[in-house]
Amino acid sequence: MIRTVVLDVGETLTRDDRHRAGWADWLGVPRHTLSGLVGAVVVDGRDNADAIRLLRPDIDVAAEYAAREAAGRGERLDETDLYVGDHPANDVFPAAAVGLLTAHLRRGPWGHWWADDETVRQVADYSIDSLFDLPDLPGLPGLPGLVNPGRRGGSHG
Structure with a gap:
């Protein structure tokens, strides 16, 4: 019996595509370029931030993250969240x-x-x-995979 569910943040509770799009915009590169590089480094077993380092080899990712935040271009939620x-x-x-x-x-x-x-x-x-x-909730798109607690079974994948 499952007693506790623990959720990962990235791509589970938040959408990483928005995160990557913000970085691409900040770096001045096409969004699909950064997204493709993230896929490449992940397949290679590397850290996601290596995609940024491929675009800007000498970048200090933590410092650049702070600069994005200071400029008001960091992580954010909006009225659709x-x-x-x-x-x-x-x-x-x-x-x-x-x-x-x-x-x-x-x-x-x-x-x-x-x-x-x-x-x-x-x-x-x-x-x-x-x-x-x-x-x-009205206006909220369906949440696939959320199993009603009164239902037994469900899909496991």
């Missing part, structure tokens, strides 16, 4: 303040404590009891 969190002050309010759609998750102590708070209910675009409620 849904931020799901249980804590109003740490999750829902800051995400809503920068224009993200938000879902307050009634899970864990914070989620339950704040579930009926009027301000949380007004600020959050959605209130959900489980991550399994996500596919049912």
Whole structure:
């Protein structure tokens, strides 16, 4: 029986194509060029950042990352992204303040404590009891592979 699911961040919770596109734009190269190089270095068993080093051999990736952030061109979410969190002050309010759609998750102590708070209910675009409620939210594309907890089996791949 599965008791816990732990999710990877890259390409699981976030889309790496947006990350690579931002780097390509920053470096002034076509997006498909950087994407292709990422594929090449991954197949070769190397670090993704080696794709950037192939384009700019003397680059200090960490320093360049900081420069992108300082210039306002770093990692970002936008109004098409849904931020799901249980804590109003740490999750829902800051995400809503920068224009993200938000879902307050009634899970864990914070989620339950704040579930009926009027301000949380007004600020959050959605209130959900489980991550399994996500596919049912209006305007949210289907989430393939999310298995309903009441269903046994499902595809394994």
